[in-house]
Amino acid sequence: MSNFGDITADKVNNGANGIVVLDGTGKLPLLDGSALTNVSATVSANSVTNAMLANVATATFKGRTTAGTDSPEDLTVTQATALLNVFVGDSGAGGTKGLVIAPGIGDSGKYLRGDGTWQTVAGAGDMILASVQTVSGAKTFLATKLLLRNVANTFSAIFTNTNLADRTYTLKDADGTIAFTSDITGTNSGTNTGDNAVNSTYADRLNQQQTQLISFMKS
Secondary structure, three states, rough: HHOOOOHHHHHHHOOOOOEOOOOOOOOOOOOHHHOOOOOOOOOOOOOOHHOOOOOOOOEEEEOOOOOOOOOOOOOHHHHHHHHOOOOOOOOOOOOOOOEOOOOOOOOOOOEOOOOOOOOOEEEEEEEEOOOOOOOOOOOOOOOOEEEEOOOOEEEOOEEOOOOOOOOOOOOOOOOOOOHHHHHHOOOOOOOOOOOOHHHHHHHHHHHHHHHHHHHHHHH
8 A cells, every 4th residue: 555655534535636435335436527537538439329328208309400510309200300301393304202292271182293282183073084994883873974975076965864763774685776765656555566657558458358348248
């Protein structure tokens, strides 16, 4: 102990030129760092682990929103989002990737177009068939909503349904043209008898035969 000189009570302290005394657990007591010399304050690269960092709340980002260069801050999701770039649409020279712009009130049925704006779907509510498609499910059309255009695409044929119950219509397996009832001529007592002109000829011949038979019986 002679190397330490005389240990007096005034030298047993944690101050300058004092002797550091271990605490009751055998550990160094809290020291005033300002009194230390020849100690490097540089932390070696890759030596700080996540476990060494201060605890943070769930969904917290490390960053900085306060202006200027200083210590990192714990950021909320909203704060972190505000730091990210916003999607910029194409105006002729291409756009940039980023966060999608928020839709406004009433935009629930719209889509985000390439120019970065929310747009209403053309013909919203209608079936837009630009190519041949096979429909595998039943489609219901309200009254007057099923229209077929003519060959010249100048007029529409509108179909209406006056049924009071569900009906099934079966088309004949043959080529042909659907005719109106007004196109069918002749009498109808359950079975169509054909064209009136033809029927009139048959009736005239039958009347002539009946007249001849009656005359023969009288003679």
